[in-house]
Amino acid sequence: MTDEDGNLLWFGNYTGWGKLKSETNISGTAHQPFRLQNQYCDRETGLHYNFFRYYEPDAGRFVNQDPIGLFGGSNFYMFAFNISRWLDPLGLKGKSKRSCEEIGQDIDRLINRDKRKCNNGGTHGLRHRFNEQINGRNGPGTQSWKTHEQEIKNQQKSLRDRLQEWNDSGCGSPPSGAWKWATKPVPQPKQWKNPAVPRSTVETGAKVVAGAGAAYIVYRIVRFLPSLLPPLWGTIPANAAIP
Known part of the structure; x- marks a missing residue:
């Protein structure tokens, strides 16, 4: 003392x-x-x-x-x-209580890891995750996009936890750029730029699918209405089975 x-x-x-x-x-x-x-x-x-x-x-x-x-x-x-x-x-x-070296290795892995150098095992660091989200094949509106977006947020939370551990352990100034990756906004739909699939094609396709689905629902309702009259109740099973 x-x-x-x-x-x-x-x-x-x-x-x-x-x-x-x-x-x-x-x-x-x-x-x-x-x-x-x-x-x-x-x-x-x-x-x-x-x-x-x-x-x-x-x-x-x-x-x-x-x-x-x-x-x-x-x-x-x-x-x-x-x-x-x-x-x-x-x-x-x-x-x-881990050493600063161990915490620093975790921070570097969360930011820079390239799973392609590890036989595609594990996960990418945030640097590669952001790049793949923006340039990947599965664009906005797909389940893959939503899943990767949540994974990026989870990984950023882990990075913030490691940076807090770094600070609490008295390791000095955080690694350069680490907080930028820990707080960077996730890629937005307008940032997606996969050159293999024009954005207009994806947006048009989504509208066509949605429109076709709505039209089919209306068609089924109109087709089924006559069967609701008491004299035609016997046609309900056959009508329900027809696409």
Whole structure:
């Protein structure tokens, strides 16, 4: 622990599970009640407080059951899988603390991955997804367009989460251009420019299909109306079977 000028006031040595083995109070007046994982030490009991329950540093586990039950895992008393790489600041559920290099690799993958270099396995990064949405064969109005649009949004959400993790881990300035891809508006129908299929053809085709469908419905209604008269009820089955 240091003061506002960076002068060392206190330092300690810990066991692997966070118990304070020794401490040196250089100033003689420094009060340092915090332990690994930012737990607050109760000197009377020797337990570490994690907001929702107490942690026992000798055993490396909580002394109270997890208040969120099985949502925190099958072991109600476990702190985490690895104390040097996992955190549980609230005493509810451990989460992995990854290195900046690992987070950076995730960010790069979400933006730049080219699945064509991996035998078409997995998914493209956002850079390639945007390009394929704009230049792909399946244009606006198709199910493929809608599916890819939602996948782009989901991938952008994952990228924003990774960028937040990058910031929370103190990794410095985010990778160049990362936030641009995380917040870029998804391609709009007017941006689609597949040269193989003119837009007018797609729009005309959609109108023709819609018009034909409406005309057929009207035809079926007109054809069926006479069969609703009581003397002609016997013709209903045959009329219904005819296209």
